[in-house]
Structure formats: structure tokens, C-alpha cells
Amino acid sequence: MTPTRAERRARTEQRILEAARALFAEKGFERTTIRAVAAAAGIDPALVMQHFGTKQSLFERAVHVGTEDAGRLVDDLLGSLGVKLGELPQGSLAMMRSMLTHPEAAASARATFSRQIEQIGAAIEGRDARLKAALITLVLLGVTVGHQLLDLDELRDVPAEEVARLLRPALQALT
Amino acid sequence: MTPTRAERRARTEQRILEAARALFAEKGFERTTIRAVAAAAGIDPALVMQHFGTKQSLFERAVHVGTEDAGRLVDDLLGSLGVKLGELPQGSLAMMRSMLTHPEAAASARATFSRQIEQIGAAIEGRDARLKAALITLVLLGVTVGHQLLDLDELRDVPAEEVARLLRPALQALT
DNA sequence: CAATTTACTCAACAAACGTTGAGCGAACAA
DNA sequence: TTGTTCGCTCAACGTTTGTTGAGTAAATTG
Numbered sequence: 001m002t003p004t005r006a007e008r009r010a011r012t013e014q015r016i017l018e019a020a021r022a023l024f025a026e027k028g029f030e031r032t033t034i035r036a037v038a039a040a041a042g043i044d045p046a047l048v049m050q051h052f053g054t055k056q057s058l059f060e061r062a063v064h065v066g067t068e069d070a071g072r073l074v075d076d077l078l079g080s081l082g083v084k085l086g087e088l089p090q091g092s093l094a095m096m097r098s099m100l101t102h103p104e105a106a107a108s109a110r111a112t113f114s115r116q117i118e119q120i121g122a123a124i125e126g127r128d129a130r131l132k133a134a135l136i137t138l139v140l141l142g143v144t145v146g147h148q149l150l151d152l153d154e155l156r157d158v159p160a161e162e163v164a165r166l167l168r169p170a171l172q173a174l175t
Numbered sequence: 176m177t178p179t180r181a182e183r184r185a186r187t188e189q190r191i192l193e194a195a196r197a198l199f200a201e202k203g204f205e206r207t208t209i210r211a212v213a214a215a216a217g218i219d220p221a222l223v224m225q226h227f228g229t230k231q232s233l234f235e236r237a238v239h240v241g242t243e244d245a246g247r248l249v250d251d252l253l254g255s256l257g258v259k260l261g262e263l264p265q266g267s268l269a270m271m272r273s274m275l276t277h278p279e280a281a282a283s284a285r286a287t288f289s290r291q292i293e294q295i296g297a298a299i300e301g302r303d304a305r306l307k308a309a310l311i312t313l314v315l316l317g318v319t320v321g322h323q324l325l326d327l328d329e330l331r332d333v334p335a336e337e338v339a340r341l342l343r344p345a346l347q348a349l350t
Numbered sequence: 351c352a353a354t355t356t357a358c359t360c361a362a363c364a365a366a367c368g369t370t371g372a373g374c375g376a377a378c379a380a
Numbered sequence: 381t382t383g384t385t386c387g388c389t390c391a392a393c394g395t396t397t398g399t400t401g402a403g404t405a406a407a408t409t410g
Contacts, residue, residue, distance in 0.1 A: 113325075131337070
């Protein structure tokens with residue numbers, strides 16, 4: 001009946017990570033406090049430190065989940081040009097939210113984007129393949145930022161399929 | 176010979192604003208401290224407060240300059256499809272750098288983008304004009320973020336003309 | 351000239367932050 | 381059951397932050 005010790009540990013660690021991801025995605029690294037994460041997880045701030053050591057490593061752990069899945073967005077794009085907005089994992093949103101202000105988030109973002117660019121570039125022929133791939137990635141970045149993070153009125157309540165439909169010829173022009 | 180009092184005041188106010196713009200553009204709102212701005216301007220931190228009251232209003236004053244010029248980027252784009260990257264005023268960079276983490280910067284960014292979207296939308300025919308205009312703006316946002324703020328390797332040292340040349344057909348597909 | 355305004359510095363405050371160490375009580379191993 | 385491990389809380393530290401009020405010296409005003 002009573003949960004085992006390892007279970008409890010894994011359970012609260014998960015609660016911390018979920019709370020951290022949500023707050024990092026909503027407020028970014030600097031405006032998210034350990035105290036707020038702890039409060040959202042229903043525990044003491046000190047426990048967060050015991051589990052993750054430092055705020056920075058908590059961020060890394062929170063962001064790393066979903067980073068591998070982020071490549072799928074590009075796969076889907078290249079395969080069928082069907083962009084799936086609004087399905088980004090919260091870890092990727094947290095990274096994106098912080099990448100302009102937090103140096104380590106910027107490094108992580110650069111690594112992720114470079115991986116994606118390389119992936120796309122390999123599927124494009126021609127001399128400017130890498131540059132074109134970068135632009136494709138940045139087009140998606142811009143739309144995602146405006147839609148998911150900036151929450152622009154013009155994109156709110158617009159179905160992802162419609163965005164994909166309008167974006168498709170533009171992206172095709174870049175290949 | 177000795178500068179008048181009003182001159183001195185305007186002079187240092189200018190130095191503060193320049194230092195603030197540079198730091199806000201480089202580090203964003205939360206990582207830029209009043210003390211750092213004061214040090215960069217060669218004065219005491221208290222003097223910054225006397226001039227601008229609060230860090231928030233300093234940011235607003237620092238960002239507001241160049242906001243009107245930001246619309247020209249879109250004008251140029253629509254007129255000749257010649258995107259001029261790398262010529263963004265530092266005030267706009269500061270706003271962009273902070274828009275994902277600082278709520279008031281986000282509000283300012285939304286206002287700026289909405290103005291641009293409306294402007295572009297008026298020049299596009301069809302039912303999806305506004306949505307297309309939003310996507311055009313976000314494409315430029317993404318490229319600017321990747322180039323100016325994220326400093327991606329793939330776009331570094333790439334002349335703006337080449338980016339514009341590759342981007343042109345993609346943007347044309349959105350009109 | 352004397353009187354006053356003002357650009358500016360100095361020292362300090364209160365709040366919030368990340369982080370730490372001691373201690374408590376329940377789960378574990380023997 | 382006894383001793384140990386460990387998840388967890390509590391209280392506090394030291395630093396950094398934005399911000400303030402008193403004080404100084406120089407420019408202005410009369």
C-alpha cells in the first residue's frame with residue numbers, strides 16, 4: 001500500500017520536473033525561481049536542490065526531455081510538409097523561451113538547430129543546401145515563436161493545418 | 176567652454192540610453208543590471224534612477240527609439256523584397272532579445288508586429304491576407320532571431336543579399 | 351556678491367534569490 | 381527490534397538586486 005522509497009523518490013522527481021518544465025516554458029529561466037518550482041510541486045525548495053544540485057542542472061534535465069523528439073518536427077516537415085504546430089513538447093518550449101536570455105539555453109538551442117539544419121541540408125541538393133536548410137529551420141522557428149511563445153492574435157485559434165497549407169509553398173521555394 | 180547644465184543633463188542621459196540599449200540587446204532585460212548600465216556609462220547607479228525612475232521605464236525609453244524605424248524593414252521588403260538584415264537599430268534588438276522573458280517587452284513586440292502585419296496585410300489580396308501577412312512577419316522574425324540574436328554559425332558571415340535572394344521566392348509564395 | 355537650484359556621488363536599505371546544514375520521522379536492512 | 385539509511389522540512393546564510401535619502405560641489409539666478 002505504502003509506496004516504496006525508490007518510488008517516492010522517482011515520483012517527486014517527476015513532479016519537480018513537470019513543474020519546472022511548465023514554469024520554464026511560461027516564464028523562462030531567469031523569471032522562474034526554485035521556490036516557485038517547489039511550490040508548484042508541493043514540496044520544500046531545499047528538496048529541489050537535493051534532487052538536482054543547482055538551478056542550472058534542473059533546467060538542463062527539464063529541457064533535455066523532448067529534445068530528441070524535436071527532430072521529428074523537421075522529419076514530418078520534410079516528409080509530407082505537414083507542420084505540426086502546437087504539439088511541441090514543453091521541454092522544447094522551455095528551451096526556446098530561454099534561448100534569447102540564458103546563455104546555456106542559447107547553446108542548447110544552437111546545438112539543436114544545427115542538428116536539424118544538417119538533417120535538412122542532407123535532403124537538399126545544390127550548393128546552398130546548408131544555408132537553405134538554415135532558413136527553413138528559422139522559418140519554422142519564427143512561426144513557432146510567434147504562435148507558441150508570443151501568442152500573436154493573428155495566429156491564435158488558427159488550425160495548424162491552415163498554417164501548414166500556407167507555409168508549404170514558401171518552404172518548397174526554399175528547397 | 177564649460178557645457179551648460181541642460182547640455183550636461185542631455186549628454187549623460189544619452190550616454191545612459193546608449194549603454195542601456197547595448198546591454199539590453201546583448202543580455203536581455205533580466206540579466207542587465209542598473210549597476211552595469213551605470214558602469215558602462217561611467218556614472219553612479221543612483222543617477223540612472225534619478226533620470227529614469229525605474230529600470231522598467233529605462234527599458235521603455237531605451238526600446239522606444241528605433242521602434243518607428245522597425246517598420247521600414249517591412250517597407251523595404253514589400254517594396255523591393257530586399258531584406259536588410261544586420262541593420263536593425265539596437266532598440267529593436269533589445270526589445271526582441273527580451274520579448275520571450277519580459278512581459279512588457281512581449282507586449283511591445285506584439286504591438287510592433289501587429290502594426291507590421293496590418294501594414295503588410297493591406298498590400299495583399301485575398302481572404303487569408305492577414306494570416307499571410309503574419310506568416311511573412313514571422314519568417315522575418317525567425318531569420319532575424321537566428322542571425323542577430325542566436326548568432327547561428329550557418330548564417331554568420333553570410334551577406335544579407337544572399338539571404339534576401341534565397342528568401343525572396345519563399346516570401347513571394349506567401350503573397 | 352549671496353542664494354538657490356541641480357547634476358552627481360556615497361552609503362545604505364529591504365527584498366528576493368540560489369544555496370546550505372541541521373534535524374525529524376518514516377522506510378529499510380540486520 | 382535495533383540501527384541505519386534516506387526523503388523531506390525548517391531556518392538561515394551570503395549575495396545580488398532595484399531603489400532611496402542625505403550630502404557635495406558646481407552651475408545658475410537675483
